[in-house]
Amino acid sequence: MGVLKAKVHVTLKPGVLDPQGKAVQHSLAALGFGGVEQVRQGKYIEVDLADGSSREQARAALDAMCRQLLANTVIEDYTIDIAE
């Protein structure tokens, strides 16, 4: 039994304000890093699934996980990558 490893990225939709990213951007400027035009912060979630289902089933399950728990789809987008 192997494990299906999925990588999920949850990011704020374009246009949604990102105060956390702004705070990081200001902190970088305060530390002397110039030329930082924008910082956007999202979540990166690694999900290991028992390899009992097909990749299509795994993708469907991950899609449901994102919609129900991992992402707030009103303000966030998500992407799912399934590795070997």
Add this chain to the structure above:
Amino acid sequence: MGVLKAKVHVTLKPGVLDPQGKAVQHSLAALGFGGVEQVRQGKYIEVDLADGSSREQARAALDAMCRQLLANTVIEDYTIDIAE
């Protein structure tokens, strides 16, 4: 003037406990998602840099940003990807 877009992933080192990931894993189980063997949660940060420097300079700057602010290198690893 273009913009260099960098994608930074900050993840907990292997072996470091991830209570946030555990909470997500338990919530997924409570929602009825079976077969989730592990969840690890990290940060995903998009940094846009003014395109006045070479990719090597940008990578060096991003490496310094990670060490000084974005990651806690005692417990976290980071990766830097620079797009066009």
